[in-house]
Amino acid sequence: MRAHIVTLGCKVNQYESAAMAESLEKLGYELGSKEDLDLIVLNTCAVTSKAGSKALQILRRLRRENPRAKIVSIGCLAQAEPDELIKYSDLVLGNFQKDTLASKLLSPNGTIDISVPKVPIALSSGTPKTYRTRAFHRIQDGCTQRCAFCIIPSLRGAEKSLAPDRVIADLKAYRDKGIKEIVLTGIHLGRWGWDHDPKGDLTKLLELIDKSLKPNESSFRVRLSSLELKEAQLILDSFNKYPWLARQLHIPLQSGSDKILKLMHRPYTSSLYLETVSSFRKKYKYMSLGTDVMVGFPGEKEEDFVSSLEFVKKSPINHLHIFPFSARYGTSAFNYPGKVPAKEIRKRAGAFKAVDSEKRLKFYTANLGRKELALVENSPEPKTLRQRVITGNYIQALLPEGSNEPSGELIKVKLIGIASYVEKDGQGFEKKDSHLQDTQESQPEAYFVEAKRC
Numbered sequence: 001m002r003a004h005i006v007t008l009g010c011k012v013n014q015y016e017s018a019a020m021a022e023s024l025e026k027l028g029y030e031l032g033s034k035e036d037l038d039l040i041v042l043n044t045c046a047v048t049s050k051a052g053s054k055a056l057q058i059l060r061r062l063r064r065e066n067p068r069a070k071i072v073s074i075g076c077l078a079q080a081e082p083d084e085l086i087k088y089s090d091l092v093l094g095n096f097q098k099d100t101l102a103s104k105l106l107s108p109n110g111t112i113d114i115s116v117p118k119v120p121i122a123l124s125s126g127t128p129k130t131y132r133t134r135a136f137h138r139i140q141d142g143c144t145q146r147c148a149f150c151i152i153p154s155l156r157g158a159e160k161s162l163a164p165d166r167v168i169a170d171l172k173a174y175r176d177k178g179i180k181e182i183v184l185t186g187i188h189l190g191r192w193g194w195d196h197d198p199k200g201d202l203t204k205l206l207e208l209i210d211k212s213l214k215p216n217e218s219s220f221r222v223r224l225s226s227l228e229l230k231e232a233q234l235i236l237d238s239f240n241k242y243p244w245l246a247r248q249l250h251i252p253l254q255s256g257s258d259k260i261l262k263l264m265h266r267p268y269t270s271s272l273y274l275e276t277v278s279s280f281r282k283k284y285k286y287m288s289l290g291t292d293v294m295v296g297f298p299g300e301k302e303e304d305f306v307s308s309l310e311f312v313k314k315s316p317i318n319h320l321h322i323f324p325f326s327a328r329y330g331t332s333a334f335n336y337p338g339k340v341p342a343k344e345i346r347k348r349a350g351a352f353k354a355v356d357s358e359k360r361l362k363f364y365t366a367n368l369g370r371k372e373l374a375l376v377e378n379s380p381e382p383k384t385l386r387q388r389v390i391t392g393n394y395i396q397a398l399l400p401e402g403s404n405e406p407s408g409e410l411i412k413v414k415l416i417g418i419a420s421y422v423e424k425d426g427q428g429f430e431k432k433d434s435h436l437q438d439t440q441e442s443q444p445e446a447y448f449v450e451a452k453r454c
């Protein structure tokens with residue numbers, strides 16, 4: 001029997017798909033081929049309306065191309081819009097049914113089960129096989145912060161965290177499998193341990209990892225996925241204390257305008273945000289500080305947008321993820337007045353994109369000449385087809401043409417330059433000679449940091 005899992009959305013979804021893949025293998029399914037499938041599982045995302053329509057589009061295509069296969073739609077969009085998904089699926093299951101997918105497959109076609117357990121169930125753990133060089137490991141799920149634009153709390157429920165000894169056991173298992181980098185992830189990662197008695201937090205977990213695994217940074221490192229501001233503040237000193245902790249943080253800002261932050265129900269002001277990220281930049285000069293910014297939130301006037309843009313420009317953030325606002329049914333912002341026209345949202349997103357490019361280039365340039373421990377990825381960079389590595393401070397760098405470093409290994413590299421590639425009439429990309437001089441002349445298609453082993 002052949003099965004295939006299509007995964008959309010966040011790192012938590014990636015982890016859950018890996019775990020579901022393992023449960024299907026135990027049932028005797030073969031995974032890996034997309035031909036002649038008996039079972040397809042679509043693990044959906046609903047964070048934006050764009051994510052939702054993309055999932056539906058993929059589902060319709062899967063149905064069309066695989067008339068014989070049993071199709072299971074599962075996860076966040078299944079939880080939010082079951083009646084729409086059942087039109088193209090045999091089964092629709094929610095987030096709380098992922099751990100029992102194997103038994104749910106016996107349900108009659110047409111079944112919708114998005115039930116939420118009355119009594120919170122413990123978060124399952126395990127170290128499912130991953131096809132990546134870095135393992136995404138879910139240690140937390142759920143969120144009750146209820147930001148005005150966010151649908152996630154109603155789809156994933158209240159916070160729940162993996163028990164500390166389970167986290168340690170899983171990290172040991174990954175290490176024993178030869179995995180050199182673990183990305184700890186969650187829906188609200190910074191609230192890991194909040195549901196434990198006694199209450200835990202990330203600082204305690206990092207201390208426990210250090211004591212229990214005694215990681216040596218050249219053979220094993222831990223990376224943290226997105227952290228909310230207040231929880232990030234708690235780990236300011238941790239990156240000096242634990243050399244095995246990758247120097248990268250992603251702290252969502254959403255808006256640099258205090259008026260909009262208040263409307264979003266975000267629990268901080270722009271000045272507290274600036275103070276916090278500046279304290280990280282001051283302490284860790286080359287740390288990667290990324291953020292999420294939303295444009296076009298209802299009520300965002302031109303002056304609010306400008307103050308948000310100016311705020312981000314002057315902040316020590318070095319890369320942005322830009323999200324056009326999309327109204328999600330079931331969120332408080334869904335009925336907010338002051339909708340921003342789509343054309344205006346696109347214009348504002350474009351302005352942030354330009355700032356993002358500038359900041360990324362400035363950060364890359366500041367890192368030239370430095371040495372970093374880098375993880376060798378197992379697939380070449382798609383545009384240039386060159387072997388690539390990921391540094392501790394989250395720079396994706398290209399190794400010299402023809403490199404053949406062992407994938408999944410941590411190697412020392414020196415960041416030696418920035419190469420720009422331009423698209424060659426639809427036939428892939430070719431390297432441009434020298435980058436910096438012609439930035440004014442013609443905007444390069446894509447640029448990459450170059451590295452060599454040292």
Ligand code: SF4
Binds near residue numbers: 151153228
């Ligand atoms: S912190 Fe806010 S944005 Fe993040 S998952 Fe919770 S409600 Fe959503």
